[in-house]
Amino acid sequence: MTAQYDLSGRIAVVTGAAGGFGTAIVKRLTAAGATPVLWDLPAALEMLPDQDMPAHAVDVTDEASVTEAADAVISRFGRIDILINNAGIVADPMPTWDIPVAVFRRILEVNLVGAFLVCRALVPLMLKTAATGHSGRIVNIASVQAKEGMDKAAAYSASKAGLIALTKSLGKELATRGILVNAITPAASMTAMSIDAPKDRLADILSRIPMGRFLEPDEVAALTIWLCSDECSFSTGAVFDLSGGRATY
Template structure:
């Protein structure tokens, strides 16, 4: 079976993701948008998936998506329909970036609202399983693929007062490790990135005390930038990342050293 991610000697101007098709969930804004922009700049055709695609024109996104799909990633039927629609437009999927997520409330675990817990787990963890469950058979049949799951330093360490988010992201990391072992001989590589806090509009959902406490834990003394996440994800999704699967790549400014 041909390795569709095998590196080849190509002209100097060839971009790292030329010929690839990528889905990025939660790509209408924030981290997902930055990832989608970078994948497009590196040559991929990009499908933007988001729950709200009402303002996804090229002018606001600052790039021209190849496909825009409204999808509720917390619903398996919605994911199945979105994947079929994406295949119908773009013909193939080589890269899946599971980025969609929500923070949830900041509260002690014994006061954490049950409905909020269920929603955080659904959007941040179940969605990763749903999207992978739909995409992996297609990638295996094509002879390979790349999946990048956006986890969090909270999934490694557990962060007080965001137990739902921490639990969901820890689940993403564990799921990635398990799936990577299952797919190791199929040329479908699945990895995570674990960012520290990123400067996005989601900061408005958090208390100032939580934001400052998070920044104080970063040895570099600053928040992660969206373009830094995009650069890391694009490399993981490229043919240059060829012998790493099940790994969680650090994006924490020195906070995590393992």
């Protein structure tokens, strides 16, 4: 039985909304009564079957693009209750010393700086919403690689480790302001972002997961929706594993 949460009337911005985790999270938010606002690149949004959902083409690495999308949320809804920082990219596996500087910077720009820009744009509105008695939730989708690193994935691991640190800092800053900030560290899932990885790389990743299978996107959505609910009331600046036993701390 799927747990049911009541998020009726809540406005939820989801970045990377057209991806594997994003679509699963949007589905769960909708089922709980929330109004998801989909943020993603234009080409990604065009691929979505439901074109009636509130959506805005956003490049999370572009401050002007993020500001424009934030202004659109303010103009249309006047509030925001939930923010899911899910936008992320990976790079081809390669040793740290072989990673092109531009690639390293691009990974950090999307996975870490993008989340910072989105928080910087939306937290002020979330604070105004929380001040009216409506508690806020921010969920950052990190990775188990943020905790343990991974060979030939220095850029991705570093970017997601930075996202955990951002979560902890922001969680402390907002702890008494009615907004909870938490992170999820998923193991690999067969979404579009990883399904085309080399077979030996996928086999290596799978071998690290004690449960012996890849993560399902809906499992990320299930934890995300709990973190967005009133049932989550005393966790902030925390990291929640979805690693099938891979995480060691």
